[in-house]
Amino acid sequence: MAVQVAPDAATTELRAPEWTNLHRRMGAVLRQASRVGRVPDRPSWLTGHRDEHDGRCPRCSTALRRGRFGGRATVWCPHCQPG
Structure with missing residues:
Protein backbone atom coordinates (compact mmCIF):
# COMPACT_ATOMS: atom_id res chain seq x y z
CA MET A 1 0.00 0.00 0.00
CA SER A 44 4.47 -0.98 -8.27
CA TRP A 45 7.48 1.18 -7.33
CA LEU A 46 8.81 4.13 -9.33
CA THR A 47 12.27 2.55 -9.31
CA GLY A 48 13.09 1.85 -12.94
CA HIS A 49 10.44 4.28 -14.20
CA ARG A 50 11.79 7.51 -12.75
CA ASP A 51 14.69 7.72 -15.21
CA GLU A 52 12.54 7.28 -18.32
CA HIS A 53 12.04 10.51 -20.29
CA ASP A 54 8.28 9.95 -20.59
CA GLY A 55 7.96 7.78 -17.48
CA ARG A 56 4.55 6.62 -16.34
CA CYS A 57 3.38 5.49 -12.93
CA PRO A 58 3.46 1.68 -12.74
CA ARG A 59 0.29 1.70 -10.61
CA CYS A 60 -2.04 4.00 -12.58
CA SER A 61 -0.19 4.93 -15.85
CA THR A 62 -0.31 8.67 -15.10
CA ALA A 63 2.63 10.66 -16.50
CA LEU A 64 5.25 11.20 -13.79
CA ARG A 65 6.17 14.73 -12.69
CA ARG A 66 9.58 16.02 -11.78
CA GLY A 67 10.57 18.79 -9.41
CA ARG A 68 12.92 19.95 -6.69
CA PHE A 69 11.92 20.09 -3.05
CA GLY A 70 14.31 20.96 -0.28
CA GLY A 71 17.10 21.21 -2.86
CA ARG A 72 16.61 17.61 -4.00
CA ALA A 73 15.31 16.33 -7.31
CA THR A 74 12.28 14.09 -7.07
CA VAL A 75 9.85 12.23 -9.27
CA TRP A 76 6.25 11.49 -8.28
CA CYS A 77 2.87 10.49 -9.58
CA PRO A 78 0.38 13.38 -9.30
CA HIS A 79 -2.50 10.89 -9.13
CA CYS A 80 -1.06 8.61 -6.43
CA GLN A 81 0.63 11.46 -4.52
CA PRO A 82 -1.73 14.41 -4.95
CA GLY A 83 -0.61 17.76 -3.63
Whole structure:
Protein backbone atom coordinates (compact mmCIF):
# COMPACT_ATOMS: atom_id res chain seq x y z
CA MET A 1 0.00 0.00 0.00
CA ALA A 2 1.40 3.39 -1.03
CA VAL A 3 1.80 6.12 1.56
CA GLN A 4 0.43 8.86 -0.74
CA VAL A 5 2.16 11.86 0.82
CA ALA A 6 2.55 14.83 -1.53
CA PRO A 7 6.24 15.42 -2.31
CA ASP A 8 6.03 19.06 -1.27
CA ALA A 9 4.19 18.43 2.01
CA ALA A 10 5.90 19.91 5.04
CA THR A 11 6.43 17.48 7.90
CA THR A 12 4.40 19.81 10.09
CA GLU A 13 1.40 19.19 7.79
CA LEU A 14 1.33 15.43 8.39
CA ARG A 15 -1.25 14.00 10.79
CA ALA A 16 -0.56 11.14 13.21
CA PRO A 17 -2.02 8.40 10.91
CA GLU A 18 0.17 9.63 8.03
CA TRP A 19 3.28 9.55 10.26
CA THR A 20 2.44 6.03 11.42
CA ASN A 21 1.86 4.76 7.88
CA LEU A 22 4.99 6.51 6.55
CA HIS A 23 7.13 5.07 9.35
CA ARG A 24 5.77 1.56 8.80
CA ARG A 25 6.33 1.69 5.02
CA MET A 26 9.83 3.17 5.39
CA GLY A 27 10.79 0.30 7.68
CA ALA A 28 9.49 -2.24 5.16
CA VAL A 29 11.42 -0.64 2.30
CA LEU A 30 14.62 -0.43 4.36
CA ARG A 31 14.36 -4.10 5.36
CA GLN A 32 13.90 -5.13 1.71
CA ALA A 33 16.73 -2.86 0.53
CA SER A 34 19.18 -4.05 3.17
CA ARG A 35 18.66 -7.67 2.11
CA VAL A 36 19.80 -6.94 -1.46
CA GLY A 37 22.09 -3.93 -0.84
CA ARG A 38 20.03 -1.49 -2.94
CA VAL A 39 16.48 -0.31 -3.55
CA PRO A 40 14.93 -3.43 -5.05
CA ASP A 41 12.80 -3.30 -8.17
CA ARG A 42 9.13 -3.84 -7.46
CA PRO A 43 6.40 -3.73 -10.10
CA SER A 44 4.47 -0.98 -8.27
CA TRP A 45 7.48 1.18 -7.33
CA LEU A 46 8.81 4.13 -9.33
CA THR A 47 12.27 2.55 -9.31
CA GLY A 48 13.09 1.85 -12.94
CA HIS A 49 10.44 4.28 -14.20
CA ARG A 50 11.79 7.51 -12.75
CA ASP A 51 14.69 7.72 -15.21
CA GLU A 52 12.54 7.28 -18.32
CA HIS A 53 12.04 10.51 -20.29
CA ASP A 54 8.28 9.95 -20.59
CA GLY A 55 7.96 7.78 -17.48
CA ARG A 56 4.55 6.62 -16.34
CA CYS A 57 3.38 5.49 -12.93
CA PRO A 58 3.46 1.68 -12.74
CA ARG A 59 0.29 1.70 -10.61
CA CYS A 60 -2.04 4.00 -12.58
CA SER A 61 -0.19 4.93 -15.85
CA THR A 62 -0.31 8.67 -15.10
CA ALA A 63 2.63 10.66 -16.50
CA LEU A 64 5.25 11.20 -13.79
CA ARG A 65 6.17 14.73 -12.69
CA ARG A 66 9.58 16.02 -11.78
CA GLY A 67 10.57 18.79 -9.41
CA ARG A 68 12.92 19.95 -6.69
CA PHE A 69 11.92 20.09 -3.05
CA GLY A 70 14.31 20.96 -0.28
CA GLY A 71 17.10 21.21 -2.86
CA ARG A 72 16.61 17.61 -4.00
CA ALA A 73 15.31 16.33 -7.31
CA THR A 74 12.28 14.09 -7.07
CA VAL A 75 9.85 12.23 -9.27
CA TRP A 76 6.25 11.49 -8.28
CA CYS A 77 2.87 10.49 -9.58
CA PRO A 78 0.38 13.38 -9.30
CA HIS A 79 -2.50 10.89 -9.13
CA CYS A 80 -1.06 8.61 -6.43
CA GLN A 81 0.63 11.46 -4.52
CA PRO A 82 -1.73 14.41 -4.95
CA GLY A 83 -0.61 17.76 -3.63
